[in-house]
Amino acid sequence: MKPITILGIESSCDETGVAIIKATALKSGFKLTVTDHLLHTQIALHAQTGGVVPEVAAREHAVRLPQILHSLGEKYGHKKLARMVDGVAVTNGPGLVTSLLVGASAAQTIAYAWQKPLIPVNHLEGHIYANLIHGSQNKKGAGLNFKFPLLVLMVSGGHTELVLMTDHLKYKIVGSTLDDAVGEAFDKSAKLLGLPYPGGPALSKLATQGNRQAISFPRPMLDRPNLDFSFSGIKTAVAVYLQKNPQANIKDVAASFEQAVVETLVGKTMCAVKKYKPQAVAIAGGVSANTWLRHNLRETVNNYGGVEFMEPNMNYATDNGAMIAAAGAFRFWHGKKLAWSKLKVDPNLPLK
Ligand code: KG4
Numbered sequence: 601m602k603p604i605t606i607l608g609i610e611s612s613c614d615e616t617g618v619a620i621i622k623a624t625a626l627k628s629g630f631k632l633t634v635t636d637h638l639l640h641t642q643i644a645l646h647a648q649t650g651g652v653v654p655e656v657a658a659r660e661h662a663v664r665l666p667q668i669l670h671s672l673g674e675k676y677g678h679k680k681l682a683r684m685v686d687g688v689a690v691t692n693g694p695g696l697v698t699s700l701l702v703g704a705s706a707a708q709t710i711a712y713a714w715q716k717p718l719i720p721v722n723h724l725e726g727h728i729y730a731n732l733i734h735g736s737q738n739k740k741g742a743g744l745n746f747k748f749p750l751l752v753l754m755v756s757g758g759h760t761e762l763v764l765m766t767d768h769l770k771y772k773i774v775g776s777t778l779d780d781a782v783g784e785a786f787d788k789s790a791k792l793l794g795l796p797y798p799g800g801p802a803l804s805k806l807a808t809q810g811n812r813q814a815i816s817f818p819r820p821m822l823d824r825p826n827l828d829f830s831f832s833g834i835k836t837a838v839a840v841y842l843q844k845n846p847q848a849n850i851k852d853v854a855a856s857f858e859q860a861v862v863e864t865l866v867g868k869t870m871c872a873v874k875k876y877k878p879q880a881v882a883i884a885g886g887v888s889a890n891t892w893l894r895h896n897l898r899e900t901v902n903n904y905g906g907v908e909f910m911e912p913n914m915n916y917a918t919d920n921g922a923m924i925a926a927a928g929a930f931r932f933w934h935g936k937k938l939a940w941s942k943l944k945v946d947p948n949l950p951l952k
């Protein structure tokens with residue numbers, strides 16, 4: 601597999617991300633080096649409405665994406681940039697359709713103008729491959745690779761899934777949420793606590809100051825032998841608790857909520873470890889930025905023994921363009937690329 605340079609574009613929700621990755625296959629694994637990582641976050645914009653308004657998000661992508669891409673051209677020289685890049689990777693789902701279309705159109709335009717292949721990337725696959733970006737694991741200089749079978753705990757604003765990978769780009773969903781995604785539960789509970797958008801990081805920060813054992817919130821589905829999650833019950837339990845205890849210490853509520861969520865996620869992941877006996881466990885998606893979850897899953901997997909634990913560098917845990925370029929490199933190597941005109945976006949694109 602020859603060394604390649606991939607441009608990655610992410611616009612599935614409320615982050616406009618563009619990155620360039622140089623990808624090389626070494627004997628010891630893969631070296632994915634990020635040379636450019638540009639991100640425009642729409643947090644301030646959506647804080648005004650307390651959540652993402654799809655039309656507003658798409659319009660902001662349409663303004664920012666050309667500016668970001670132009671700045672890359674200015675950095676390298678537009679012609680040199682075109683010669684440097686082997687393929688243009690772009691998120692084609694899942695996500696907000698209007699947001700996805702902005703990234704897709706930009707990628708199509710570039711691929712056409714530069715006469716380069718277009719590489720459609722599933723957003724969730726991008727989160728998984730963030731684990732292979734150089735600097736994600738503490739192996740100085742060496743290449744990185746997944747050990748298969750790999751079990752991935754996928755936790756984001758829209759998804760909560762256990763994914764089993766038997767090889768690169770081969771995914772099987774072995775568990776998923778029956779209702780809310782875990783990021784959604786964080787965001788909704790944060791709102792109940794009066795925290796600003798986006799609630800997940802704010803709730804998590806507050807939780808570090810509270811007592812995690814103060815309130816016993818439910819650990820949904822943990823007593824059942826299946827691998828399904830359910831998070832709407834915890835969110836409702838928080839609402840009921842706050843109604844009954846208007847003077848509650850919100851630090852304790854945040855800490856107890858986070859504890860219930862983390863125990864549930866770690867418990868179910870370990871059920872899947874026992875069932876599928878993977879060689880490695882990885883965490884992926886925006887909620888993988890949660891340090892309490894990372895810490896607990898890392899400790900539990902390491903104590904279990906014989907299973908490697910992988911986690912993405914914090915810079916690439918939430919939505920960004922580098923993760924799309926990373927997955928794009930593997931898709932390119934595996935021949936999964938298209939002519940610019942063949943790209944289709946799918947807001948419900950399945951991971952398969
Ligand atoms: O993957 P992501 O950036 O966007 C989606 O693809 O959905 O994930 C965003 C989600 C949001 O729900 C956000 O609140 C949550 O990840 N999140 C966190 C933390 N950082 C981001 N949740 C808990 N603790 C965090 N530190």
Ligand code: ZN
Pocket residue numbers: 723727756757885886918919
């Ligand atoms: Zn995401």
